Amino acid sequence: MAKKLKLAIIGCGGMSHGHLDGYIKIKQGESNKFEFAAMCDPVVERAQAFANEAGKVQDFIPKVYTDVGTMLKNEDLDAADICSRHCDHHINAIDCLNKGVNIMTEKPFGVTIKASKAIIEAAKKNGKICATAENIRRGPSQRTAYWMFNESKLIGDPRMFFSQMAQWRGLEPGGWHWRLDLMMGGGGMVMDSGAHFCDTIRYLFGDVDTVYARVEQLEQRKTNKNGKIIKDWQEDTWVATINFKNGVIGTWTVTWSAPGQGFSHVFYYGTEGSLQDHDVFHGPWGNAELTLKDGTKKPFEEIIKEYMATLSDDEKNRLFPLGFTNGVHIECYDFLDAIQNGREPEVTGEVGMRAKAICESIYESAYCGQAVKYDDVLSGKINAYQSQIDNFWGLW
Numbered sequence: 001m002a003k004k005l006k007l008a009i010i011g012c013g014g015m016s017h018g019h020l021d022g023y024i025k026i027k028q029g030e031s032n033k034f035e036f037a038a039m040c041d042p043v044v045e046r047a048q049a050f051a052n053e054a055g056k057v058q059d060f061i062p063k064v065y066t067d068v069g070t071m072l073k074n075e076d077l078d079a080a081d082i083c084s085r086h087c088d089h090h091i092n093a094i095d096c097l098n099k100g101v102n103i104m105t106e107k108p109f110g111v112t113i114k115a116s117k118a119i120i121e122a123a124k125k126n127g128k129i130c131a132t133a134e135n136i137r138r139g140p141s142q143r144t145a146y147w148m149f150n151e152s153k154l155i156g157d158p159r160m161f162f163s164q165m166a167q168w169r170g171l172e173p174g175g176w177h178w179r180l181d182l183m184m185g186g187g188g189m190v191m192d193s194g195a196h197f198c199d200t201i202r203y204l205f206g207d208v209d210t211v212y213a214r215v216e217q218l219e220q221r222k223t224n225k226n227g228k229i230i231k232d233w234q235e236d237t238w239v240a241t242i243n244f245k246n247g248v249i250g251t252w253t254v255t256w257s258a259p260g261q262g263f264s265h266v267f268y269y270g271t272e273g274s275l276q277d278h279d280v281f282h283g284p285w286g287n288a289e290l291t292l293k294d295g296t297k298k299p300f301e302e303i304i305k306e307y308m309a310t311l312s313d314d315e316k317n318r319l320f321p322l323g324f325t326n327g328v329h330i331e332c333y334d335f336l337d338a339i340q341n342g343r344e345p346e347v348t349g350e351v352g353m354r355a356k357a358i359c360e361s362i363y364e365s366a367y368c369g370q371a372v373k374y375d376d377v378l379s380g381k382i383n384a385y386q387s388q389i390d391n392f393w394g395l396w
């Protein structure tokens with residue numbers, strides 16, 4: 001029987017609740033796969049609340065820690081699921097990997113490309129797994145989109161996409177959060193929720209060739225940090241043209257500085273028709289719609305059923321383990337299962353970094369005011385925008 005893995009969750013904040021829920025469901029489905037060994041968050045109440053929840057599905061309450069170093073000294077872990085701030089991912093991950101602990105980090109994989117590479121190197125050096133917690137591509141509708149574009153070719157060969165959203169967001173300073181600090185977040189929504197979209201387009205269409213983008217904060221946005229009004233660093237607008245190596249071209253435009261009428265749509269075109277979705281970060285979803293060249297329309301839900309019917313039982317178990325359809329639950333299962341079976345996780349650190357390199361290409365292009373080669377951003381040859389963040393975190 002495979003070894004029961006000892007798991008810790010690092011960062012017990014917002015998103016981490018989804019991970020805890022996923023592991024609890026795994027525990028209920030395969031109780032011997034792992035045990036919750038420890039919970040870690042500088043805010044002890046958060047870690048304690050997680051430990052108490054975990055204690056309900058096993059016969060002991062996991063230990064609680066407020067820093068990763070102390071946890072690693074005291075625990076003999078197999079796996080750590082890292083859901084901390086972007087700037088902590090590489091620090092937490094490298095500490096774990098150097099102690100022989102396999103890791104999965106939330107998206108975006110590292111705060112910069114250098115940070116991402118440092119995690120991957122530490123994993124290689126220690127012979128351990130580094131996985132990216134990218135949940136979106138694992139859902140039934142996104143897996144169906146992959147099948148449609150790359151295998152069944154229902155709308156022919158992919159040609160282009162237009163992913164666009166315009167909204168107005170008020171200027172009243174909201175409460176401060178680490179995401180609003182450039183050094184902690186590494187950037188705004190281009191690389192936060194945008195990490196999902198960039199992973200999805202790369203999943204669907206492969207690696208990118210060139211990117212040209214403008215990234216702006218069109219309104220002076222501010223935030224209230226402990227009663228003091230300070231700058232909010234996040235962009236509120238970007239327009240990016242993304243050329244793929246396979247010839248697909250797409251535009252991704254998002255703004256919340258557009259007063260008046262707003263809209264949100266995503267159209268993907270193939271040589272034989274289109275897929276219309278609405279979510280510029282997380283789709284395509286089941287409520288999308290296909291339109292073929294002759295005008296025939298088909299709800300995407302029907303295509304999802306067709307795709308699911310093509311899967312053998314083995315494929316279903318691999319892609320939707322324990323019958324899960326929630327991408328977070330699937331990624332948690334995949335992480336544990338990859339460790340147990342000595343295989344690669346579905347979304348490796350390298351895959352997470354390559355999605356991130358699209359986000360960073362957008363920032364780098366905007367920063368230098370010219371088109372950039374994706375490969376140059378991925379290799380680190382172009383890093384003018386990121387160097388301020390790398391320097392801050394001592395990533396040389």
Ligand SMILES: NC(=O)c1ccc[n+]([C@@H]2O[C@H](COP(=O)([O-])OP(=O)(O)OC[C@H]3O[C@@H](n4cnc5c(N)ncnc54)[C@H](O)[C@@H]3O)[C@@H](O)[C@H]2O)c1
Pocket residue numbers: 010011012013014015016040041042043046068083084085086088092106107108133135192
């Ligand atoms: N997959 C998704 O759909 C999705 C959605 C939201 C957030 N996320 C990602 O999840 C991660 C966390 O985001 P969030 O929204 O949960 O943020 P959050 O602020 O709600 O939670 C972060 C937690 O990390 C803790 N923390 C801070 N410093 C730490 C350290 N040094 N070591 C350990 N823990 C530390 C904080 O106390 C907090 O509890 C980010 O990478 C974010 O992009 C993913």
